[in-house]
Amino acid sequence: MLKRLMLACAGLPFMASLAHAEGGIDQAISDIVGPIVNPIVSTVFYSVPVFGTQFPLIVGWLVIAAVVFTVYFGFIQFRGFGHSISLVKGDYLDPNDAGEVTPFQALATALSGTVGLGNIAGVGVAVYLGGPGATFWMILAGLLGMASKFTECILGVHYRNEYEDGTVSGGPMYYLSKGLSENGKATLGKFLAIFFSICCIGGALGGGNMFQANQSFAQISSIIPFFEGKGWLFGLIMAALVGVVIIGGIKSIAKVTEKIVPGMAILYVGAALIIILMNFSAIPDAVSAIFTGAFAPTAVAGGVVGALIQGFKRAAFSNEAGIGSASIAHSAVQTKHPVTEGYVALLEPFIDTVVICTMTSLVIVITGSWVPDSGVTGIALTSKAFEASFSGFGYVLAIAAVLFAFSTMISWSYYGLKAWTYMFGEGKTKELVFKFIFCVFVVIGASMSLGPVIDFSDAMIFAMAIANIIGLYMLMPKVKALLADYQEKLASGEIKKIKK
Amino acid sequence: MSDLYIVGVHNPEHASRTVDFAVSLAKKSGAALHFVQVIEWSPYSFHTPEELAQRHKRRDEEISRALAIVQPIADKANASGMTATCEVHHGHAGEILCEIAKDKKADQIIIGRTGSSSLTQRLLGGLAITLAQISPVPITIVP
Numbered sequence: 001m002l003k004r005l006m007l008a009c010a011g012l013p014f015m016a017s018l019a020h021a022e023g024g025i026d027q028a029i030s031d032i033v034g035p036i037v038n039p040i041v042s043t044v045f046y047s048v049p050v051f052g053t054q055f056p057l058i059v060g061w062l063v064i065a066a067v068v069f070t071v072y073f074g075f076i077q078f079r080g081f082g083h084s085i086s087l088v089k090g091d092y093l094d095p096n097d098a099g100e101v102t103p104f105q106a107l108a109t110a111l112s113g114t115v116g117l118g119n120i121a122g123v124g125v126a127v128y129l130g131g132p133g134a135t136f137w138m139i140l141a142g143l144l145g146m147a148s149k150f151t152e153c154i155l156g157v158h159y160r161n162e163y164e165d166g167t168v169s170g171g172p173m174y175y176l177s178k179g180l181s182e183n184g185k186a187t188l189g190k191f192l193a194i195f196f197s198i199c200c201i202g203g204a205l206g207g208g209n210m211f212q213a214n215q216s217f218a219q220i221s222s223i224i225p226f227f228e229g230k231g232w233l234f235g236l237i238m239a240a241l242v243g244v245v246i247i248g249g250i251k252s253i254a255k256v257t258e259k260i261v262p263g264m265a266i267l268y269v270g271a272a273l274i275i276i277l278m279n280f281s282a283i284p285d286a287v288s289a290i291f292t293g294a295f296a297p298t299a300v301a302g303g304v305v306g307a308l309i310q311g312f313k314r315a316a317f318s319n320e321a322g323i324g325s326a327s328i329a330h331s332a333v334q335t336k337h338p339v340t341e342g343y344v345a346l347l348e349p350f351i352d353t354v355v356i357c358t359m360t361s362l363v364i365v366i367t368g369s370w371v372p373d374s375g376v377t378g379i380a381l382t383s384k385a386f387e388a389s390f391s392g393f394g395y396v397l398a399i400a401a402v403l404f405a406f407s408t409m410i411s412w413s414y415y416g417l418k419a420w421t422y423m424f425g426e427g428k429t430k431e432l433v434f435k436f437i438f439c440v441f442v443v444i445g446a447s448m449s450l451g452p453v454i455d456f457s458d459a460m461i462f463a464m465a466i467a468n469i470i471g472l473y474m475l476m477p478k479v480k481a482l483l484a485d486y487q488e489k490l491a492s493g494e495i496k497k498i499k500k
Numbered sequence: 501m502s503d504l505y506i507v508g509v510h511n512p513e514h515a516s517r518t519v520d521f522a523v524s525l526a527k528k529s530g531a532a533l534h535f536v537q538v539i540e541w542s543p544y545s546f547h548t549p550e551e552l553a554q555r556h557k558r559r560d561e562e563i564s565r566a567l568a569i570v571q572p573i574a575d576k577a578n579a580s581g582m583t584a585t586c587e588v589h590h591g592h593a594g595e596i597l598c599e600i601a602k603d604k605k606a607d608q609i610i611i612g613r614t615g616s617s618s619l620t621q622r623l624l625g626g627l628a629i630t631l632a633q634i635s636p637v638p639i640t641i642v643p
Contacts, residue, residue: 090543095599099559099590101552102543109549166557245548259546332552414549 066144077146100334110329113411118318124381130310133293137311142353145321153345156327157338170331172324196467200419202460208412210445211457212405235446272359319349324468339486503531508611518612532583541590594630
């Protein structure tokens with residue numbers, strides 16, 4: 001098997017050079033994949049005209065769900081925020097559980113899957129298309145999304161599979177099938193679980209892979225001219241590195257990334273804060289631009305709704321609340337009560353969207369880098385904004401982009417794999433097949449122009465939310481019961497802080 | 501109640517001198533021994549999702565590997581007519597040894613200082629220095 005794999009890998013560059021000779025592999029791949037993904041995209045993003053602008057129903061689907069969970073759980077994301085911090089700090093950790101997965105570790109791992117290019121490039125796209133006002137809607141969507149994440153992560157832990165060998169598998173496919181079968185809707189549960197798994201595999205290959213490869217390539221090729229037009233080469237290098245980790249099982253590369261990524265995130269937020277403080281006098285104008293832009297935008301296609309859609313879309317794409325992906329990572333935590341993981345998980349959209357995404361868009365707005373219809377969008381816009389204050393920051397951003405992309409790919413390869421094994425069963429060969437496909441998509445992602453890639457990524461990730469949210473609605477009374485039980489135990493002192 | 505010594509155990513080769521010293525000391529004073537092996541672990545380290553999923557399994561493996569080292573040491577001491585117990589714990593060696601010493605109201609902590617390589621030396625040196633600063637009870641470092 002390994003030999004066959006290596007042969008296939010060896011064949012890739014050859015195929016690449018062949019297509020290159022005939023007018024560019026990048027174009028060739030774009031031409032082949034474009035027509036396949038376009039129908040998928042238009043189905044998922046079926047839009048209806050609202051006040052003269054196209055409103056994708058799926059965005060409304062996510063936001064309505066977030067509002068419902070927020071109200072249903074009594075604004076848990078605000079009431080429970082302090083408790084969340086306390087849990088992550090380890091105040092409730094039983095010393096006898098030392099060595100198990102801690103809430104902090106589950107949060108950090110889930111974050112390394114969500115904090116990615118969405119925070120750098122995605123925000124650039126949102127502000128370019130939606131104007132400064134998109135920031136307001138993005139923050140709002142982030143705050144609401146915390147309730148969705150709360151709900152899905154509790155279910156993830158409650159319905160996870162714990163195998164005899166001590167490993168665990170959890171996530172929407174498990175709570176959809178097990179949870180709904182408890183409700184007497186086993187067939188629907190099974191159908192939704194499979195639908196989710198198919199979309200999850202697509203999302204893993206799209207947003208978790210191609211989008212990451214594409215945007216980090218865009219940044220690298222802008223600072224290293226050698227790579228210009230050689231997306232396939234960059235893709236092959238990335239694919240090789242990803243392959244070494246996920247197929248070769250070489251943990252050391254992942255370990256290094258996992259250590260550098262948090263540092264990078266701090267560096268990124270720190271640089272953004274410095275830029276914001278350097279332009280201290282411009283803050284009132286920027287804040288007013290964000291508020292005016294949110295309710296009465298100018299130079300934005302679709303006006304208020306245009307800004308709102310862009311903000312909501314990017315927030316959802318970045319923090320993945322309601323999508324169900326993070327539930328897979330959070331399921332591994334050691335806890336005596338599934339509700340603790342909900343509290344921990346609600347910090348994820350907060351850190352990802354309310355903190356990091358907002359920093360990016362503030363920098364773009366404050367430095368006045370946003371020029372409507374200029375064509376400067378995505379990571380190029382973010383890069384331009386940072387460069388305006390720190391020349392040479394483009395290099396830092398390029399490194400951050402590649403590392404974020406890499407860690408996001410590693411996380412999503414796992415989410416995709418879990419969905420894959422849910423459908424096809426566990427087994428070394430089956431897993432290898434998926435991992436190989438995953439690597440091939442790295443190359444495809446780096447080679448395509450942004451349009452088809454970003455659309456396909458969006459489509460697949462959002463499609464996961466269709467099945468996931470139906471399940472969340474049906475299972476939310478269960479979550480409420482679990483929450484009531486937890487709060488009772490907290491009040492009675494059965495669950496209490498461990499004194500150190 | 502007799503005295504209790506906490507003995508920090510690392511790998512069997514380097515631990516033997518420490519164990520021998522602790523045993524002979526305990527025999528003289530009639531103290532009980534508690535052998536501890538700490539598996540270095542931080543609640544704030546980063547893992548890939550795959551590692552998270554396997555964490556529980558790995559933890560069990562780590563514990564049984566460590567027990568395979570300390571259990572025979574305790575058994576041997578018991579067989580020679582002493583009172584000896586053992587435990588394995590995840591965490592930072594310095595903190596864990598101090599916590600156990602406090603919980604068990606131990607009279608001293610005995611650890612080894614072995615210099616097999618510069619890295620090991622640094623790690624153990626680190627442990628000795630940590631204990632020197634935070635230990636609630638006297639420490640004996642066996643060279």
